[in-house]
Amino acid sequence: MNTMTLWHISGWEFAALAAAALLVGFSKTAVSGANTVSLAIFAAVLPARASTGVLLPILIVGDVLAVLTYRRHAHWPTLWRLFPAVAAGVVIGTLFLVWADDAVVRTSIGAILLLMAGVTLWRRRKVDAGADDEPDSVTTRSGRAKARSYGVLGGFTTMVANAGGPVMSMYLLSAGFRKLGFLGTSAFFFLIVNVTKVPFSVGLGLIDGHSLLLDAALAAFVVPGALIGKWAVNRINQRLFEQLVIAATIIGGLQLLLR
Helix, strand or coil: CCHHHHHCCCHHHHHHHHHHHHHHHHHHHCCCCCCHHHHHHHHHHCCHHHHHHHHHHHHHHHHHHHHHHHHHHCCHHHHHHHHHHHHHHHHHHHHHHHHCCHHHHHHHHHHHHHHHHHHHHHHHHHCCCCCCCCCCHHHCHHHHHHHHHHHHHHHHHHHHHCCCHHHHHHHHHHCCCCHHHHHHHHHHHHHHHHHHHHHHHHHCCCCCHHHHHHHHHHHCCHHHHHHHHHHHCCCCCHHHHHHHHHHHHHHHHHHHHHC
């Protein structure tokens, strides 16, 4: 029995998932947070709870490729500040998933997507193009408070909906990161966090043999997406692309809320 039969998905639905996997690779090496579109596609094609488990290994493949590409540019003081708060957010998200049924998860994902679209719009108005690549805001009291609040929200959203990208994107940009520092720090952050989420997802039944079969079929599409992202990162019209991502995210969120 093939993977598509196991999941009762059509050829068009598999093509949509493959495109979403390609976008994961692209987002990891070019525009972090753009994979909220992938989240919407996975949640639309698959049951909402199951979609988070299928998407997680795909994200990890993208994270590995991003780390290999930008590993020299990570800012570890920022990462160490974030991890305790993120761990708390992941635990809260896990408890939420124990309680929530598929309809609640789908509605929550839709609401999170719309929230993240609003967050991204707000972020783009606040970005300081002249920021340094070595941020120092994590050393101040307000910086530590900001790291804790963003960390908890990022941990919760990434556990419930794999949607921590826009939260962390806003935090890293507001902390003063330039492009390479942003991508390198984001790559290590999500690799560590997503790998940490695997036991929780297995315990919740979100990852099993069936989901891994589908992941194996989709993982190959992440690689060309990452290569395209690496090529495009210095060429892409960032403003236009973010506008498209925001529009697609809003559409995806509304589709899930109204489904």
